[in-house]
Amino acid sequence: MSLVVRGRAWKFGDDINTDYMAPGFVKNQPWELVKKAILHVHPGFTAGFRPGDVIVAGENFGCGSSREAAPANLKRLEVGCVVAESFGRIFLRNSIAIAFPVLICKGISRAFEEGEQLELDFDRSLVKNLTRGTELAGTPLPPELVRIVAAGGMMQLLKQEAAAAAR
Amino acid sequence: MAAKAGMTMAERILARAAGRARVKPGEFVTAKVDLVMANDAQFPQSCKALEDIGLKKVFDPDRIVVVIDHWVPANTPMVAEMHRGIRAQVKELGIRHFYDAGVGIEHKVIPEKGHALPGQLIVGSDSHSTTYGALGAASTGIGLTELAYVMYTGKLWFQVPPTIRFNLTGRLARGVSPKDLMLALLARHTTQVAQYKSVEFGGPAAAAMDMEGRLTLANISSEMGAKFSMFAADATTLAYLHARTEAPVHAFGPEDDAEYEAVHGIDCSTVEPQVAAPHKPDNVKNVSEFASVRVDQAFIGSCTNAHAGDLQRAAAIMKGRKVAAGTRFLVIPASHEVMVEAMKNGSLAVLVEAGAMVGTPGCGPCAGGSTGVLGPGETGIASTNRNFKGRGGSTESFLYLASPETVAASAIEGRIADPRKYLPGGMQ
Numbered sequence: 001m002s003l004v005v006r007g008r009a010w011k012f013g014d015d016i017n018t019d020y021m022a023p024g025f026v027k028n029q030p031w032e033l034v035k036k037a038i039l040h041v042h043p044g045f046t047a048g049f050r051p052g053d054v055i056v057a058g059e060n061f062g063c064g065s066s067r068e069a070a071p072a073n074l075k076r077l078e079v080g081c082v083v084a085e086s087f088g089r090i091f092l093r094n095s096i097a098i099a100f101p102v103l104i105c106k107g108i109s110r111a112f113e114e115g116e117q118l119e120l121d122f123d124r125s126l127v128k129n130l131t132r133g134t135e136l137a138g139t140p141l142p143p144e145l146v147r148i149v150a151a152g153g154m155m156q157l158l159k160q161e162a163a164a165a166a167r
Numbered sequence: 168m169a170a171k172a173g174m175t176m177a178e179r180i181l182a183r184a185a186g187r188a189r190v191k192p193g194e195f196v197t198a199k200v201d202l203v204m205a206n207d208a209q210f211p212q213s214c215k216a217l218e219d220i221g222l223k224k225v226f227d228p229d230r231i232v233v234v235i236d237h238w239v240p241a242n243t244p245m246v247a248e249m250h251r252g253i254r255a256q257v258k259e260l261g262i263r264h265f266y267d268a269g270v271g272i273e274h275k276v277i278p279e280k281g282h283a284l285p286g287q288l289i290v291g292s293d294s295h296s297t298t299y300g301a302l303g304a305a306s307t308g309i310g311l312t313e314l315a316y317v318m319y320t321g322k323l324w325f326q327v328p329p330t331i332r333f334n335l336t337g338r339l340a341r342g343v344s345p346k347d348l349m350l351a352l353l354a355r356h357t358t359q360v361a362q363y364k365s366v367e368f369g370g371p372a373a374a375a376m377d378m379e380g381r382l383t384l385a386n387i388s389s390e391m392g393a394k395f396s397m398f399a400a401d402a403t404t405l406a407y408l409h410a411r412t413e414a415p416v417h418a419f420g421p422e423d424d425a426e427y428e429a430v431h432g433i434d435c436s437t438v439e440p441q442v443a444a445p446h447k448p449d450n451v452k453n454v455s456e457f458a459s460v461r462v463d464q465a466f467i468g469s470c471t472n473a474h475a476g477d478l479q480r481a482a483a484i485m486k487g488r489k490v491a492a493g494t495r496f497l498v499i500p501a502s503h504e505v506m507v508e509a510m511k512n513g514s515l516a517v518l519v520e521a522g523a524m525v526g527t528p529g530c531g532p533c534a535g536g537s538t539g540v541l542g543p544g545e546t547g548i549a550s551t552n553r554n555f556k557g558r559g560g561s562t563e564s565f566l567y568l569a570s571p572e573t574v575a576a577s578a579i580e581g582r583i584a585d586p587r588k589y590l591p592g593g594m595q
């Protein structure tokens with residue numbers, strides 16, 4: 001079973017931090033409000049995002065705090081995936097932990113204009129620009145981490161492990 | 168044949184924790200953690216995540232420390248309820264090391280209470296968990312799902328990071344403090360220099376630095392992207408810990424021939440007071456560049472720079488002076504212990520007389536959680552670690568980062584100011 005994500009790309013620059021994805025000023029607010037604040041630094045995104053769209057970003061996407069709400073908010077908004085030049089460390093960990101597909105891919109910023117169609121083959125760490133018909137290889141994740149995502153996240157994995165241990 | 172290269176601090180610790188003779192950068196390992204720090208921002212959700220899959224116990228209650236610090240004292244009924252839940256949870260799980268609202272910020276409390284030890288592998292539910300590297304531990308931040316996982320299993324995956332080393336030489340001039348040094352490093356090397364990497368601070372100036380300075384550097388290294396940020400555990404470390412724990416503590420450092428991905432040097436005597444302008448911690452220039460910037464609020468606080476020494480140096484600048492009309496000056500000691508010390512040594516009295524509002528030890532408005540946030544159009548200067556848009560309040564506010572000394576001088580003038588002219592004895 002392989003995980004393939006397709007969607008329209010939104011582009012972001014370098015150093016997009018977790019405060020932009022889960023701002024303190026909407027913490028504990030209703031989702032309808034939170035939704036409008038996610039990635040507020042991109043003027044078109046909050047108004048124009050449609051479920052299934054994907055994100056293409058520069059260096060250090062998700063730098064900053066450890067708040068898991070950052071990838072969790074993107075997942076809940078139904079962002080298909082994030083492909084970036086590099087990620088903030090904890091953001092990458094958190095994304096894997098909640099089974100939100102992310103890929104490190106050098107050169108991705110230049111390979112996409114906003115609005116182009118992206119296809120991510122997660123298991124093979126491959127990105128296609130369907131609009132241009134080009135393909136780029138990302139940095140593969142080790143099998144242990146792919147296994148976490150395939151299990152549906154760390155809690156699902158833990159549930160399986162705990163059940164196996166009890167048997 | 169060439170001798171095998173030695174291991175850095177990060178490699179030594181991960182090898183031990185993974186039960187391996189040695190590890191190399193880039194390898195993935197599963198390692199046992201020695202300590203888990205959980206705060207009010209994540210602990211409740213992590214407990215819930217475990218309960219959701221029918222699990223209600225932790226791997227070792229004595230290896231988990233829980234701190235309530237992000238919203239203290241509770242500012243809404245919802246927060247009060249959440250805190251009440253934490254108190255019940257820690258009882259149920261048998262967690263003895265629990266620090267309730269008012270004890271202080273996690274990254275101050277964990278070192279202060281002697282929980283973090285040299286050579287340990289530590290994870291915390293907060294990105295500034297790198298702070299405990301000041302004591303020679305490999306310590307890093309995780310999110311709530313991983314917190315749940317590690318609280319139950321006591322282990323987690325790690326990728327062995329390459330290590331970069333900063334050799335610190337020379338002495339910081341008067342009126343210049345470790346925060347300025349760190350901002351200067353960010354200015355030179357940017358927020359990306361340590362992405363996925365472990366940082367080691369070494370050299371004579373690191374060896375001479377007191378524990379507070381080390382805590383400040385290890386803390387804000389998180390803004391360089393550092394996974395770990397460490398000082399070798401030396402006589403300073405052991406003296407600090409002997410006063411705080413019964414546990415055996417040993418000196419700990421890298422192996423002699425450890426291999427670094429890069430080695431950078433900085434002469435501390437060349438560093439001037441630095442300021443990071445909105446909205447990035449590496450948007451840094453000398454303080455003189457910002458002399459015309461008016462500030463609505465000056466804030467000394469956070470896990471970065473609200474140590475007793477920070478308050479004392481700020482007080483030396485404020486002594487006999489007043490906060491400028493039209494500027495608010497907010498001081499929140501990092502912990503109860505700091506507050507008591509600042510009361511006893513008189514620095515708190517000086518700051519209050521100058522017009523400071525003093526808050527409960529905790530995070531305060533640092534991450535926009537508690538009172539003291541900035542409104543739309545307002546400008547603040549703070550001794551905190553992040554000036555991302557909207558972090559300390561409105562997305563339309565502007566936050567500058569600086570040392571406690573510079574924040575104090577700015578409170579006096581109502582605009583960003585060089586602290587050196589307020590030093591006792593002048594600029595020399």
Ligand code: SF4
Nearest residue numbers: 272469470530533534
């Ligand atoms: S003081 Fe600020 S940076 Fe430190 S733990 Fe609290 S919110 Fe985070």
